[in-house]
Every structure is written in structure tokens, then in C-alpha cells.
Amino acid sequence: MNAIIFSAVLGVLLMFSGIFFSKKSTITVIAVVSLLILFIVNIAENYGLFAITVDTKNLLSFSRFGLFFNSILIAATLIFVLLSGKEIENTSVNTAEYYALIMFVLCGISILTAFNGLLMLFLGIEIMSIPLYILTGADKRNLKSNEAALKYFLMGSFSTGIMLMGIALVYGATGSFDLVSVMNKPGSAGVEIPSFLKSAGYILLFAAMCFKVSAAPFHFWTPDVYDGAPSVFTSFMATIVKAAGFFAFIHLFESNAALLGPSWKILVSFVTVATLLAGNITAVFQQSIKRMLAYSSIAQAGFMLLALFSNNDLAREGIILYAVAYCMATIGFFAVLIKVKDYTFEGFNGLAKKEPLLAFSATIFLLSLAGIPLTAGFFAKYYMLASVIKSGGALWLVITAVLFAAVSVYYYFKVIQAMYFKEGNPEVNAGSAMYRTLLVLLAAAIVLVGALPSIVLNWFYF
Amino acid sequence: MLVLLLLLIPLITGLGLFALKNEQQVKTISLLSATATAIIALLLVINKTTIVYDASWMPSIGARFALRADGMAKILCLLTAIAYPLIFAAVHARQYKNSYAFYGLMLLTQVGLTGVFLAADALLFYFFWELALIPVYFLCSIWGGEKRIAVTFKFFIYTFVGSILMLTGLLYVYFHTADQSFAWESFKSVSLAGKEQASVFALLFIAFAIKMPIFPFHTWQPDAYEQSPTAVTMVLSAIMVKMGIYAVLRWLIPVVPMASTQHAHLVIILSVIGMVYASLIAIKQDDLKRLIAYSSIAHIGLMSAAMFTNNAAATSGVMIQMFNHGINVLGLWIIAEVIEQQLGTRKLSELGGLAQKAPAMAILLVVLSLANIALPLTNAFVGEFLMFNGLFQYNVWVMVIAGTSIILAAVYTLNMVQKIIYGELSAITANATDITGNVRLVLVLIVLMIVVFGILPQHLIELVK
Numbered sequence: 001m002n003a004i005i006f007s008a009v010l011g012v013l014l015m016f017s018g019i020f021f022s023k024k025s026t027i028t029v030i031a032v033v034s035l036l037i038l039f040i041v042n043i044a045e046n047y048g049l050f051a052i053t054v055d056t057k058n059l060l061s062f063s064r065f066g067l068f069f070n071s072i073l074i075a076a077t078l079i080f081v082l083l084s085g086k087e088i089e090n091t092s093v094n095t096a097e098y099y100a101l102i103m104f105v106l107c108g109i110s111i112l113t114a115f116n117g118l119l120m121l122f123l124g125i126e127i128m129s130i131p132l133y134i135l136t137g138a139d140k141r142n143l144k145s146n147e148a149a150l151k152y153f154l155m156g157s158f159s160t161g162i163m164l165m166g167i168a169l170v171y172g173a174t175g176s177f178d179l180v181s182v183m184n185k186p187g188s189a190g191v192e193i194p195s196f197l198k199s200a201g202y203i204l205l206f207a208a209m210c211f212k213v214s215a216a217p218f219h220f221w222t223p224d225v226y227d228g229a230p231s232v233f234t235s236f237m238a239t240i241v242k243a244a245g246f247f248a249f250i251h252l253f254e255s256n257a258a259l260l261g262p263s264w265k266i267l268v269s270f271v272t273v274a275t276l277l278a279g280n281i282t283a284v285f286q287q288s289i290k291r292m293l294a295y296s297s298i299a300q301a302g303f304m305l306l307a308l309f310s311n312n313d314l315a316r317e318g319i320i321l322y323a324v325a326y327c328m329a330t331i332g333f334f335a336v337l338i339k340v341k342d343y344t345f346e347g348f349n350g351l352a353k354k355e356p357l358l359a360f361s362a363t364i365f366l367l368s369l370a371g372i373p374l375t376a377g378f379f380a381k382y383y384m385l386a387s388v389i390k391s392g393g394a395l396w397l398v399i400t401a402v403l404f405a406a407v408s409v410y411y412y413f414k415v416i417q418a419m420y421f422k423e424g425n426p427e428v429n430a431g432s433a434m435y436r437t438l439l440v441l442l443a444a445a446i447v448l449v450g451a452l453p454s455i456v457l458n459w460f461y462f
Numbered sequence: 463m464l465v466l467l468l469l470l471i472p473l474i475t476g477l478g479l480f481a482l483k484n485e486q487q488v489k490t491i492s493l494l495s496a497t498a499t500a501i502i503a504l505l506l507v508i509n510k511t512t513i514v515y516d517a518s519w520m521p522s523i524g525a526r527f528a529l530r531a532d533g534m535a536k537i538l539c540l541l542t543a544i545a546y547p548l549i550f551a552a553v554h555a556r557q558y559k560n561s562y563a564f565y566g567l568m569l570l571t572q573v574g575l576t577g578v579f580l581a582a583d584a585l586l587f588y589f590f591w592e593l594a595l596i597p598v599y600f601l602c603s604i605w606g607g608e609k610r611i612a613v614t615f616k617f618f619i620y621t622f623v624g625s626i627l628m629l630t631g632l633l634y635v636y637f638h639t640a641d642q643s644f645a646w647e648s649f650k651s652v653s654l655a656g657k658e659q660a661s662v663f664a665l666l667f668i669a670f671a672i673k674m675p676i677f678p679f680h681t682w683q684p685d686a687y688e689q690s691p692t693a694v695t696m697v698l699s700a701i702m703v704k705m706g707i708y709a710v711l712r713w714l715i716p717v718v719p720m721a722s723t724q725h726a727h728l729v730i731i732l733s734v735i736g737m738v739y740a741s742l743i744a745i746k747q748d749d750l751k752r753l754i755a756y757s758s759i760a761h762i763g764l765m766s767a768a769m770f771t772n773n774a775a776a777t778s779g780v781m782i783q784m785f786n787h788g789i790n791v792l793g794l795w796i797i798a799e800v801i802e803q804q805l806g807t808r809k810l811s812e813l814g815g816l817a818q819k820a821p822a823m824a825i826l827l828v829v830l831s832l833a834n835i836a837l838p839l840t841n842a843f844v845g846e847f848l849m850f851n852g853l854f855q856y857n858v859w860v861m862v863i864a865g866t867s868i869i870l871a872a873v874y875t876l877n878m879v880q881k882i883i884y885g886e887l888s889a890i891t892a893n894a895t896d897i898t899g900n901v902r903l904v905l906v907l908i909v910l911m912i913v914v915f916g917i918l919p920q921h922l923i924e925l926v927k
Binding site: 367371372373374382385386389390395398399402403405406409410413417420421422452453454457458 | 519520521522523588589592593596600603604610611615618619622623626627629630633634636637661665
């Protein structure tokens with residue numbers, strides 16, 4: 001509850017800070033402080049410290065898992081702002097608004113990590129999505145940015161409509177928005193055949209959630225939107241927002257996997273394989289690194305979908321690690337990408353000679369995304385694979401996933417090749433000392449989590 | 463503690479080298495580090511007992527930092543530890559740009575290789591397996607030949623596909639162990655049904671077969687050997703390919719014995735095809751590096767066929783041969799490096815008459831070549847004898863076909879010797895000089911080992927028992 005209240009209030013405060021402070025860097029400092037406050041109050045809730053106690057009528061329930069996930073996402077946002085604050089300031093004139101919108105997105109995320117009913121799910125998704133439409137179009141004078149925003153808005157609204165339809169059908173079938181009573185009728189061992197209305201409702205909900213996490217075949221908006229949006233906000237959307245979407249997706253379906261019976265597994269495995277295929281194969285052919293990252297984020301979503309498939313304790317642990325590893329690496333890599341003028345692979349030629357530190361950190365981020373051991377990304381993938389094997393059978397799905405992981409090595413390593421093995425003189429902004437320090441710390445953290453993943457997981461269990 | 467030092471010395475010096483810029487210092491320190499490791503490895507071998515190191519790593523998933531130095535691990539650690547100082551000494555005169563990074567990455571590779579041989583925990587094994595690969599990727603892509611980027615990438619993707627399939631297989635076994643643990647003991651005592659064994663066998667075997675490599679997974683190898691800087695080629699062919707063979711003996715046959723016996727026929731046939739095929743291609747090669755590469759495939763084929771015969775003598779033959787082949791091929795690569803450095807060509811057709819100009823090198827090359835054919839009184843003879851003996855007991859016809867590769871080996875090796883050291887001097891070889899200094903010392907040491915282990919093989923045999 002703390003996070004929801006504070007993010008909303010701090011968002012409003014940040015919006016007004018634009019009136020009182022004309023210097024953009026001051027606003028960034030305020031944003032960093034606000035995020036720190038948000039992080040602390042969210043942690044405090046774990047220890048039973050509440051700002052206000054609200055009776056949510058069981059619409060929201062704050063589990064330890066959800067709060068922990070929320071803390072991770074707030075921390076990731078903090079790192080994101082620290083690394084890329086300069087670029088947010090440079091996007092356009094309305095710096096304060098951007099930070100305010102980011103705060104509102106976090107408000108939506110805080111609801112999504114705590115929802116206990118379909119109504120709250122809908123609210124969370126909308127609060128999270130609407131500021132994103134604006135952020136996508138933040139670069140007002142850029143036609144591509146405008147196009148992306150409009151596209152995102154139209155497609156997003158459409159999927160929201162589908163979600164609402166699904167919720168309505170489920171409500172019609174069960175007469176309740178409540179997650180538990182909707183998903184699991186007490187006493188039934190999951191053998192009852194759900195009514196047509198209910199099944200149809202689930203399918204619509206499933207499709208809408210697939211859209212939000214850009215899973216195939218609902219992923220077509222992703223490359224255009226990620227490519228068109230200002231790079232800083234792409235970084236935010238592709239990581240924090242996507243991870244939150246996944247949390248909601250898994251939370252929504254974790255208790256009802258048995259309800260849809262074997263057809264559920266078939267459905268999820270179809271979507272997983274399709275997402276892996278669409279993301280990886282298309283990423284291979286990209287010329288622009290930014291667009292490649294858009295497709296790679298689809299591919300990574302395919303891997304995260306494995307958690308939905310296996311739906312066990314290992315998958316829950318794994319999705320936390322995956323969110324941490326994926327957010328750290330992608331935010332870090334985008335922070336490097338933004339500093340380089342030319343986003344094509346050629347634009348990275350010879351980066352290692354010119355900016356060894358940037359190139360080295362970028363290499364760690366890419367190795368992590370590819371899932372090479374001794375980086376956090378390895379354990380993220382490890383847990384996903386392990387959870388599927390543990391859930392029994394489905395060895396074919398694991399083999400498909402690892403083969404696609406090998407494909408992903410191809411396009412991630414193309415960047416490493418450009419940086420280290422090719423000659424060139426890239427135009428690059430070296431960044432401030434703080435930026436460079438943070439980048440190295442982030443890379444070091446990735447290696448540390450890669451060597452001892454129990455650091456993150458033990459924190460979860462205490 | 464001693465086993466830990468084998469990993470720590472190269473790790474610390476390898477990382478430390480990145481802070482140094484002075485080339486001479488870099489070379490001296492890495493040579494010192496490699497020599498220190500070699501001494502530790504020798505101490506380890508002298509100690510006859512199995513040495514175990516075990517520390518907590520990730521208790522929540524049952525993975526431990528467990529090392530185990532038994533006979534088989536020791537002989538390969540010894541090979542790694544001996545090969546490194548020899549390699550460093552042999553390439554001492556050579557200039558590599560950014561030498562600190564080159565030597566640093568070489569030492570990090572050594573950590574990975576030694577770790578693979580020592581690991582007694584499947585996840586740790588996988589970690590070291592990859593750790594050995596990543597530095598090699600950078601080494602070959604930065605310092606390699608003309609087509610280095612594409613060739614190294616092919617090599618990397620190949621082995622990466624193998625290793626993640628292996629990870630899948632290891633995870634599969636892990637969930638079937640009695641105590642949900644990655645420990646080698648738990649893996650060994652796991653009982654899987656026939657069908658499960660077959661899946662695990664397929665997943666692990668592909669990874670190991672790519673690494674060895676055996677036919678038809680070998681296509682990355684000749685290109686990679688040719689394009690890599692020779693110091694790395696030495697590491698690849700003397701040590702790294704042994705990872706695949708070692709892994710079969712350590713992690714495949716004991717874990718899925720039933721499937722290994724069932725599929726032995728297929729593997730042996732593939733290996734024998736590979737032996738004959740690689741030998742035939744080797745005869746046709748004009749490039750010295752490619753010739754050695756194909757000869758290496760043929761030798762590896764024999765080892766992989768022998769270890770699936772389920773014959774104890776043949777298996778110990780494989781272990782001895784892993785060591786001896788490493789030593790021999792190292793010598794051949796050093797000669798290839800000397801020739802290329804001095805004369806600027808590796809083409810056999812452009813060489814000739816070196817016996818007149820470089821008598822010492824010629825003599826050493828002849829001994830190395832005889833060892834490559836596994837003549838009696840050279841170190842390779844004992845191992846090959848034991849392995850062929852195993853194949854004979856397995857199936858006479860397999861032995862007969864595999865045996866042709868001995869003849870073919872004589873053809874291409876002697877042909878190579880003839881073209882390099884005999885015949886008329888060509889325009890290129892007219893100004894050649896003999897080997898001196900470090901290179902000479904290293905080659906003499908290698909030849910000494912060939913002769914000593916050829917006459918007194920029982921020490922090696924005892925070690926692997």
C-alpha cells in the first residue's frame with residue numbers, strides 16, 4: 001500500500017516541481033530522491049510499517065513475493081534514472097512531466113504486484129500503460145516518435161478492450177472479480193470442465209496479457225514502438241514495464257493452471273515457441289542495434305514464458321532472478337547505446353579502442369543477455385530451464401529454448417565483434433565520471449550475481 | 463589446498479596481467495606463473511592418493527565447489543600444467559599487440575581447462591567448460607588469421623550449442639538424483655530408465671562430440687586451428703580437445719552406462735569413419751597447419767572409439783594417449799610455428815631442404831613424426847597398442863578398418879617430413895636458419911618426454927589406474 005500511495009503523491013509533486021525549478025538537473029535530483037523514498041517505504045512495508053492502513057476489501061493483497069518484486073522494479077528504475085537522467089533531460093523540454101509519468105507508471109506497477117482481483121488487474125494495467133503512450137511520443141518533433149506513440153496507443157487500447165471483454169465474460173460466468181473464487185472453486189480438484197463463458201474469458205485475458213508482454217503472435221507492435229520511442233524510454237519500457245507485466249501474467253494464471261487442463265500447457269507452449277521463434281529469428285536480420293534489442297526483448301519474453309509453463313516454486317524464484325538479470329543488463333546496455341551516435345552495428349565498430357570501459361561493460365551486459373555462465377543471465381536461464389524440467393516431461397520445449405538461446409548468441413556477439421574485432425572510429429559521448437562508475441558497478445553486480453545467485457534469492461527468503 | 467592452487471595461480475596472475483603494460487614483464491610473469499603451476503601439478507602427481515577439495519557454493523540448489531584429483535584428472539592437469547610453460551617459452555620471441563591481454567586471456571583459459579578436469583560437481587563442471595571457451599573466443603578473434611572473425615564465430619556457436627544441450631542433460635540428471643545434488647557421486651549413482659538414459663546420452667554426447675571433435679561434428683576444427691594464433695592452436699589441440707574425451711569418461715559413461723553400451727556401436731562406427739576420412743584428407747593437404755589438424759582428428763577418433771569398447775585396458779590406453787598426444791601435437795605445432803615465423807609460409811610445396819639449413823630442427827621433427835605414427839619406443843606406442851587391442855576384442859573388422867589409419871598416418875606424416883626437410887632448397891628456404899634458444903630447449907624437452915615415456919610407460923599406466 002505504501003508504494004501505491006507514495007508513488008501517486010510523489011508523481012504529483014514531481015509534476016509541480018517543474019514550475020518551481022527551472023534547472024533540469026535539479027529536477028533529476030528530486031526524481032532520484034523521490035525514487036529513493038519510494039524504495040524505502042516499499043521495503044518498510046515488509047516490516048509491517050504502513051503509512052496509512054486502508055481496507056482494500058480484499059481487492060489488493062500484499063504478499064512478500066509481490067513486495068519483493070516491486071522493490072526490485074523500483075530499484076531498477078532508480079538505476080535507470082541515475083544512468084540515463086541526462087538523456088531524459090535532453091529528450092525535450094518537459095523534464096518534470098517525464099519523471100512524473102515514470103512515477104505514475106510505478107504506481108500502476110505497485111498495483112500490479114499486489115492485485116487480488118480482475119478489477120485491480122485492469123486498473124493496474126491501465127495506470128501503467130497510459131503514461132507509456134505519452135512517454136513514447138515524448139520526442140514531439142520526431143515523426144517516428146509520434147507514429148510509435150499513436151500505434152502503441154491504438155494497439156494498446158484495442159488489447160485493453162479485449163481484456164475488459166475477458167473480465168466481463170469471467171464475471172458473467174462466476175459472478176465475482178475475486179482471483180481465488182474465479183480461478184479455483186473450492187472442493188473441485190481441477191477436473192470440472194469450465195463453462196464455455198469462463199474458458200472464453202480466460203482466452204481473451206490470456207491474449208491481452210500476451211499483448212502486454214509482447215508475446216507472439218501479439219508482438220507486432222513491439223519493434224516499431226521500441227524503435228520509434230526515444231531510446232531512454234525504450235529502455236524503461238523494455239525492462240521494468242515488461243517485468244511487471246510478466247509478474248501480473250504469472251500471478252493471474254498461477255492458481256488456475258489445472259483448470260484449463262492439458263490444453264493450457266499446449267496453449268502456453270505454443271505461445272512460448274512462437275515468441276522464441278519470432279524474436280530470435282527476426283533479431284538475427286536487424287541492421288540497427290536498437291531494433292535488434294526490440295526483437296531480443298521479445299526473445300527474452302519467450303524465455304520468461306517458460307515460468308508460466310512450468311508454474312512451480314522454482315519458476316517463481318526464477319522469474320525474480322530473470323527480472324533482475326534482464327533489467328540490469330538491458331538498462332546497462334541501453335545506457336551505453338544512448339551514448340553512441342550511430343545505432344547500426346557499424347556504428348559500434350572500434351568502440352573498444354576508443355572507450356574501453358564502455359565497451360567492456362557493454363560486453364558484460366551482452367554476455368548476461370546471452371546467458372553465459374558467471375553472469376546473472378546464466379542463472380536466470382538456468383532457473384527457467386530447471387523449472388520446466390522439474391515440472392516433468394516437456395524436454396522438447398527445453399531443447400527448443402536452448403537452441404534459440406544459441407541463436408541469440410549470434411546477434412549479441414555481433415555487437416561484441418563490432419566493438420572489439422573491427423576497426424572504426426565511432427562517435428561517442430564518454431559520459432560523466434558518475435555515469436562511468438555506475439556502469440562498472442552495474443557490470444560488477446551482474447558478475448557477482450552470476451557467481452553467487454543466492455545473494456538475490458536469500459534476500460527473498462531472508 | 464594444492465588443487466586449489468592449480469586454479470588460483472593462473473586466475474590471479476591472469477587477472478593481474480591486465481594491469482600491466484610492459485611486454486617483457488608480462489611475458490616473464492606469465493612464464494613464472496605457468497612454471498609454478500607445473501611444479502604444483504608435479505607435486506600433485508607424486509602424491510598417490512586422490513585429493514579432494516570441497517566448499518559450499520550454492521546450498522539452495524545442491525551445487526558445491528567440489529574438486530577431485532584422481533588419476534585421470536591428475537594426468538590431464540599435468541598435461542595442462544606442463545604444456546603452458548612450454549607454449550609460453552616457445553612463443554617468447556613472438557610479438558603480440560596488447561600482450562598483457564593476450565597472456566591474461568591465455569592464463570584464464572588455463573583456469574577453465576584445469577577446472578574442467580578437476581570439477582566433481584556437474585554445475586561447476588559446466589561453469590569451467592564455458593569459462594575455458596570465452597577467453598579462447600577473444601584470443602582467436604583478436605589475434606587470429608585473416609578469416610578469424612567468421613571462423614572463430616563458427617567454432618564458438620558450435621561449441622555453445624553443444625554446451626547448452628549438455629546443460630539440459632545435466633539438469634535432467636540432476637532432477638533424477640536421489641538427493642537433488644550436482645555432486646559427481648550422486649550423478650554416478652543415479653538410476654535412470656532406458657529411455658531416459660537415451661535422452662541424456664544424446665544431449666551429453668553431442669556436446670562432447672563437438673568438442674573432441676568426432677565425425678560428423680568436426681567441421682569447425684580445421685578452420686579454427688588454421689586461423690587461430692599458433693599459441694592458441696596449441697592449447698586447443700593439445701589440451702582443449704581432451705576436455706571432450708575426459709568428459710565422456712567422467713560424466714557420460716558412469717552416469718548413463720546402459721545407454722553408453724547400447725550406443726557404443728554407433729559411436730565406434732562414426733569414430734572409425736572419422737579416423738579414415740581425416741587421414742585421407744590429411745594426405746591431400748598442402749597446408750602444414752591443416753595437415754596437423756586433420757591428423758589430430760584421426761588420433762582423437764581412435765581415442766573415442768576405444769573408450770566405448772568397454773574394455774579396461776583400452777580405457778587406460780585412452781588416458782595415457784590423451785597425455786602423450788598432447789605432448790606430441792604440441793611439438794608439431796611448435797615446428798609449424800617456427801617455420802611460419804621464419805619463412806612466412808606453411809605450404810609444403812614451397813618448403814624443402816631444411817635438413818641442410820636447420821639440422822637440429824630436422825632431427826627433432828623426425829622424432830616427433832615417428833611419435834605421431836606411434837612407432838614403438840615412442841610414447842604414443844603404448845597407448846595406441848592398448849586401444850587397438852581393445853578394438854580388436856570388440857570387433858575384428860572394426861580393428862581392421864581402423865588399422866588402415868596407421869598406414870595412412872605413416873603416409874601423410876612421412877610425406878610431410880620429406881617435403882619439409884629433404885629435397886632441393888627452394889627460394890624461400892634458402893635463407894632459413896636453425897632453431898635456437900627457447901624453442902630449441904622446448905623441443906628437446908618434448909622429445910625427451912617422448913623417448914622417456916616411450917621406454918618407461920609404466921609410470922603413466924600406474925598413474926591412471
